Amino acid sequence: MDYPMDYAERFQQLDAWLARYQSVWRATPFTQHKLPWEQDWPELATWLRSRSLAEAEQAHTQLQALHAPQPFRELSLQAEALSQIPDWSVAPVQSWPELLERHIPGRKWQQITRFAQASQRGWSQPPRHWLDWCAGKGHLGRLLAWQGGQPLTCLEQDAQLNQDGRALSQALQLNAQHLDYDVMTPTAWNQLRPDHSLVALHACGQLHMTLLEQAVVAGCAQIALSPCCYNRIDGTHYRPLSQRARQSRLHLSKRDLGLPLQATHTAGQRSRRLRDQSMAWRLAFDVWQREVTGRDAYLPTPSKPESAMGQGFIAFCNDLAQHHGLKLSASTDWTALESRGWQRLAEVRNLELVGGLFRRPLEVWLLLDRALFLQEAGYTVSLGLFAPAHLTPRNFLLLAEEKTEQPITSL
Template sequence: MNFSIRAQQLNTLLNQHQSLWRHNAYNEVSPRSFRDFPNLLVFLLNLSDEELQHLQANDRDLLTALAPYFPPAAELLALITLAAPLPHQNTEPPRGIPGRKWLQIQAFIDAHPRSDAASHSGESLPEVRLDNTAIIEWCSGKGYLSEALTKRYELDAIGLEIDPSLVAAGNLRASTAKHHRRVIACDVLSDQVFQHVDSSRQLLALHACGGLHQRLLNTAAVQKNPRLSISPCCYHRFNQGEYRYLSAQMQGSELRFSNDDLRTAVRQTKTARSGETQARRQLQAWYLGLRLILEEHRIATNTPLPSTPQHWSKTSFRDWLNAVLTLKPLELSLPANLTQYEKAGWQCLREAERIDLVRMAFRRAIELHCVLDSVLFLEEHHYHCTLSEFCASSLTPRNLLIQAEKV
């Protein structure tokens, strides 16, 4: 894979269609951004609820469905398609590790080449492999990944974690382990990290957020760690408000991502309960109903409104409105026929969810654009890199895996 060419192609597509993926249908119901693709809008608004839910959850099916009405979708689909994940072990999780997290850990480990697999095929082996080099788990939490690795491969491991309660819990789990591992209290964004990271260990991070995994890359470039394995997550966190390019190639791009843009990249979720989803939609419909009221009072419909906790969805529309207007005083009186505005809010939500599918069609492209920046940065620092999906998106949509070995 030529990462440089793919990054440039993604950059061009994202640049050309900013009006679509920056359009937030929940804030601006008017679909003016679609004037160049009128058939696309007709297709979206006629989707059934079942079709909508399926396309919201599946990037490839979404782009395939959009392609007849939005030709760039076919190119987007080709650019976001990576090597499919390999089959992975499925064993019972150790006590205390959530089942879904355990499946992710097993898939992450199984996605790496192993010494025994390579030797059976007659391939020559680089000296550094996941299964033969001591590890540092970055932002480790309780060290679940380290625990799995030390049990499977008899490796020494340390975890770096800032939360004292997680450090304590992780070391309690490690106290009965056969192989040496421990969790160290460390803020990886501080210079303290250089006390623990040296060139003898490989760095691993399963779902390290935004600025935290960028810090890992910068640290590895300085310390010359022999191997990195990173699954990035939540690109909008720990980044001072916007995405900051690491690679020289992408620093030349005019395209910039705000944190709102980066949230688009991680909007796909597989873990929300049906009750949580319904509560979220209820509040969204109420917000849209309130914006209709604002419009009638000649108050700008893009007026910032306070977010409200999910449990407020259990109140009535009137009580919710009064609570919001207490937090954000506005010069308006509530109309008597609130039921009409609540119904209209639900209709606006129905349209917004369908129109928003176009923004969602770019979510993987935005994510991959950021990940390719990381890969290019590593290549510039003399790492050989691969990029793949370590598990199905149904297990976690944040399934991209960068593997890098020092040349």
């Protein structure tokens, strides 16, 4: 393995840093008018509050480049150092039959080929049997099996996806089975064997945590996992996998687990505009309800379909007021209120940039929990990036290989 980082040490540093600043990254500018950190960093708060919505949008994906007052820069450098992970991403040069990539959107295929390429680098033994976990049609497993000639087993609960995958595997004359299994059940776990190399591209929270637990139980030889949707877990709070992370002071809620996922703005312009409008109107309603009720607290607002916004701002507020048993006043200056909503939205988005600095470090904390769990179970582990962020923001790859006993040579 080519990655000398000491995961336990890095985890310790990250854990202490995240615990120290938890009131910063847990702050919710959308629902809190005053954030806990503003008192300590008034210059930063005033600067962010004075910026426009467009400036916040621009800074969102380039936080390191933002020249904000301290401690923004200092936190940004710390976040970068603590999230440093080697980049294994290389554009594949090999060619393959068209059938392998048929019907796969371009970006997805690029993820798959890079995943396949990067996953081969971390193992000392050649894979013997691929097992694709939550395989969909099994595109990733099929590419790997086609490249190396090993058998392939795909576990997927959607029978139609399996049927389509089976047809594709047969057309390429691969030794593949696509099984209708719910990977959260023991019947699926019974499929796992020590000669399996498990691969999972973008398996959600509990699905990939179960993969790791069951792979360890079955003693699977190798694992290549790219996790996503850390917040899709059973229960309200995160239950760490590793002994090390179980000792942490951080008790992560589902909401906390969603923070690493907030980095992307992949939506089209129209849906972004609608999302902004809906948020600005909710924030305007929030300003109004705090003044009317005299309670300086956010009132949750029900999610509304796009059509509700077609009725206009006053009707939108009226619906929300009715929902909470409040009555709108005839004397309200709606134009002024709406522009206060937009003003609040600009402030919210700019203030959120501070929490944004902690997105990647929190994701690395979660990955290191997985890495340490596998190390504790006797695996050799490495962590890298398999694709650039523009191909997928979930671009971490965790590679693990069970340590094999070295044969004792006779003297």
